[in-house]
Amino acid sequence: RKEVEQDPGPFNVPEGATVAFNCTYSNSASQSFFWYRQDCRKEPKLLMSVYSSGNEDGRFTAQLNRASQYISLLIRDSKLSDSATYLCVVNSGTGRRALTFGSGTRLQVQP
């Protein structure tokens, strides 16, 4: 089983739609969680950290469910510019100072 699992998509949504992605992680000791965004042929960039209480940044909302070991990302009022691959990222918390990345969920926002 992969340490971090995501639905690869693609999710095809119209502009203005609300879309949600989920991600599950296998290590219950994981301590830190992030969503990264990666545009085609570019490097990943940090979109937002995910906090235990949930957090919001503009149109983006991230939630963490430790009991079920999943993380979600909600995008409201989708824009064409939101089209990208969204990577779920976890720090395993075992003392290793490296992050583990999911394979990503591709979002395509259509006009």
Place this chain on the structure above:
Amino acid sequence: DVKVTQSSRYLVKRTGEKVFLECVQDMDHENMFWYRQDPGLGLRLIYFSYDVKMKEKGDIPEGYSVSREKKERFSLILESASTNQTSMYLCASSRQGTVSNYGYTFGSGTRLTVV
């Protein structure tokens, strides 16, 4: 802003060649990382370093080595390149103790093709 610079954007090398991928960061970060990214497999950790001359194996170190002689520079070495090492290679850095809070900053990647 932190800048992580990878020396080459595209590289084409022959099977059996020794290949050096260079990564330099300009913000005095302690931690540096090398990942490779392949379709359907996502980013996989090759090696990382949390101090000069220190290195730790990641999940897929076979066929690779690294060098960290200076804090700002972390090199990935393919001792004898093979076609299955054709991939996008991404370098990243972070300040010690901040991976948990702020994640990484990535370089723009090196797309290596081994023929």
